[in-house]
Structures are given as structure tokens and as C-alpha cells.
Amino acid sequence: MAHSSLADERTSFISFARNHKFVTLFGILVPLAVFAVFVGYPIVFTVYLSFFDWNGMAPQKTFVGLQNYRYLLFSDKYFYTALLNNVKWVGVTLFFPVLLGLIIAYGIRSRIIPAPALIRTVIFFPVTMSLISVGLMFLLILNPLFGAFDTILQSIGLGSLVMEWFGDHRIALYTLAVVSGWAFTGMPMILYFAGLGDVPKETFDAARIEGAGHFRMLTQVAVPQLRPVTAVVVMLTLFESLRAFDLVAVMTKGAPFGSTNVLGYLVYLESFWNSRFGYGATLSVAILVISILMATFVMKKLMKGAFDV
């Protein structure tokens, strides 16, 4: 298809709209309207607010120009810690739940793992749980005094692995990320499971005839076929990680020493605890920009070709 100029795009959109009224109305205009009200306006408001200093209650907002941004970029060490934490969080959640979800889905489909309905339900159930419940649950399990996890480790002789899951500032964040991964694994698993079901059986049969074992089946047959699903999974994971808030709020509240601060939680702290809504807005703008950058990157790399359907 030839690339069209902007003028062509506009006229071709109108002609498309005329030919496809139903699709245009409900498929394009309705979501755009919803977007404008619930996403567009908040974004505009947030960007606007990021140039002010506001305590949330006073009717007047003080204009401060780029001061918030300057503070963000040059003076706020919590921001950079939180940013790094989000990167670590994304690393863990892209690696552990996505990979595990894929492997489990493959395991179920290839009948290696029995009781498919049971395993799917069990693993997907935490996805439906409120993260607040998950957080409270793992506070109990990872408690250093009477937590089940430490007790189990000790009883099977791995007592040396016991650490201060929440108290050690070096690992607290990873604890949270792993808990988040535990809850989230069901999502990629279900998506990959469904995706695998759509792959024609002949593809796998052909590979089997060529002598492929499970490892090669998975890496060289399943994964390439699942590229569009992976794109969706990665994007969902990315955005969820960048917004991560519930677990931090319930489990650590940023402790110890702010080592478990993530960007989402920082926005909450600055806005609602420090009453600096303007700066909170600045942080939100930062999150948005970072999200857009990462999304564009993912779209380019993973959805190459997936869009020309």
C-alpha cells in the first residue's frame, strides 16, 4: 500500500467514514470520546498542574514555571532511586512472570503438565485478586517472626537463604517485584495458552517430524508464532510495572530508606503526604513520558509486521 500524505489521510478518513459508518462511529469515535474525557482531560490538567505549586486545598495555585522540572531532574534523589526501582521492577516482571507464563502454557498445551483446568484456575486466580489482598497475604507469609516462608526454608535445610525480605534495603524491592510477579503470572500464561491454541497443529507436527524436542519446539516454533501475543503481554506488563503502587503502599510504604519507592508511589507521597500536588503532577508527566517512550520502543521492535494485518 502506498504511503499517503497528511491531506490524503484526512480525505481518505472522511471517505472511509462515509463507507463505514457503523465502524467509524462505535469503533473510532466512541473510544476517542471516552479517551478525551477520561484520559485526555486528566493529562492536560496534569501537565498544566506541573507548572504550579499547589497544596490541593487552596483555591489559588502558585505559578512556578519550570521549577518543578528543574527540581525533578537535578535535585530529587528520590526520583532517581524510584526510577531505578521501576527499572528493576520491570526487569523482574518481564523476566519471571512472562517467561514462566509462557513455559507453563507450553507445558499445559503439550500435555507435559496434567490437570490443565486445575492448573489454569490455580495460577490465574491471583490475577483476579486485589493487589491489596495479595500484599497483606505476603506480609503474613514473609514475616520474619512467624512467616511460613522462612519456616519452610528452614525445615528443608535451606535456612541459610532466609533474609530480611522487607527489612534489608538491598532486596526489599525485589521481594515486592517477585510478589507482584507471583500475582501476575496467570495473565501471560492465559494469553500464551490461548495463543498457542491458535497455532495450527500442522506447524508443531512438522517440527516434531523434523525431530524437534521440547526445547526447540518452544524456542523455535512456539515463540515466533506467538509474537503478537508477546507484544500484548510485554506492553501490559510494562505499563503495570510503571504504575505499580498497591503493593508498595500496603507492604513497605517506601521503607527502608526509600529503597522501595517506585514512581507511582512517589506521586502519591508527594501529592497526598507532602501536599505538593504540582510536583506530583510533574512526576506524573515524567511517568507518562517514560511510558510513551517504552511503548514506542516495544511497538517498533515487537509489533513489526504484527500491525500490517
Add this chain to the structure above:
Amino acid sequence: MSDVAFTVRQGSLAAGKLIGLMLLAALVFVWLGPIILVVMTSIKSNDAFLAGPFALPTAPTLAPYVTVWNALGFGRLLANSFLYATAGSALAVILALVPSFALSRFDVPGKKLVFGIILTGLMLPQQTVLIPLYDTLRALSLLDTRIGLIIVHAAYGMPAQILILRGFMTTIPREIEKAAFLEGATDFQVFWKVIQPAGRGPRDFADPDRHSLPALLPQTLVG
């Protein structure tokens, strides 16, 4: 739904089955274990818990449940959450159906832009949205209403559903609808008759909306 896509035999059958069972056991332990533990803990009295966090409850008591129920007005909270989750998710999926249909098979000019715009809905942190959302609801006179919250749920759940549904709709073969179009079906008819039944599978996956409790709901659930 067929569960078997293929079978690869390696090694002896018994060994394979054993490994499979071990994997199953491990997975169930990791994902079901914590939940069972919490349930067990919840029906113990305080003393019994401190004595043995792991032990099976010898004298299970439902007293804590009763206390929580009464103290928080749990019944009403639960009913509200249930309403927002189901109605909100249902609305989100309904809103997402046609856009997914459109984005998956029509050559809409500016398709990528539209998709990108819809995606930004997924990127907003909850806290950021709180105040503008309050303003919006107030302007629409939907403040403090259940309908308002349902709409909010639907609006923020829609992008994720579009993402998932669009992906699956691209896997539905085009021949069916090409035939339908040739017979003179309108867009709507094609959408309704052809896509709907085929999309039933992924629609069930798209439904469970994890975030059924936005910050607007009473924090009393957390205590």
C-alpha cells in the same frame, strides 16, 4: 476447547508422567499454598495462630469473619465491589468490541495514531488521575453515584480489553467475512454474526478486571 495442540514423546512414558506430576505439585503449591495458608490462618483464634502458624486449625472459629463483616459493613462493600467489577468490566468489554474489530481488520487511516491514543489510557498512574477525575465527575453530575464509578471502571478498563481483543481478532480468518461481504452484508452484520461467536473465547479472558478497586472506593477495606 481442545487442550492438546501436539504431543512430543521423549524418554519413557513413566518418567514423563512423573516429571509432569512433580511440576504440577510444585506449581499448585506455589500458587495455591499462600491462599490456603491465609484461609487457614483466618479461621484460627489469635492464640492458636501464635502457637503454630502452620498447624491445622483444631478449633476453627468464624468469629473474626463476623467481626469484620459487622465492623466494616462488609456486605455493602462487597456488593458495591461486585457491581463495579462486573458492570464496569462488562461495559469495558462492550465498548472495546467494535474498536478491536475495526483496528484488527479495517485499513483505517491513522490507525496507528488511534491505537497509540487508546494505549495512553493504560499508562496513567492512578494517583495522577484522581483530581481531574473528580472534576470530571462533578461536571457530569456523576459524583457520589454508582453509575459514575461504573463508567470510570469501564473507561479505564477499555484500553486493555482493546489490546487483548484486537490481538485475538487478527487471528480470525478473513475468508469468512470476505464471503459475508460478497453476499452484501453491512459492516454491522458482519461484526455481529461473524466475529461474535469466534471471539467468545478471548472475551472470557479479557473479562476479569484486576483493578476493581480504584482509589475512590473506601480505604476501609485495608483498615
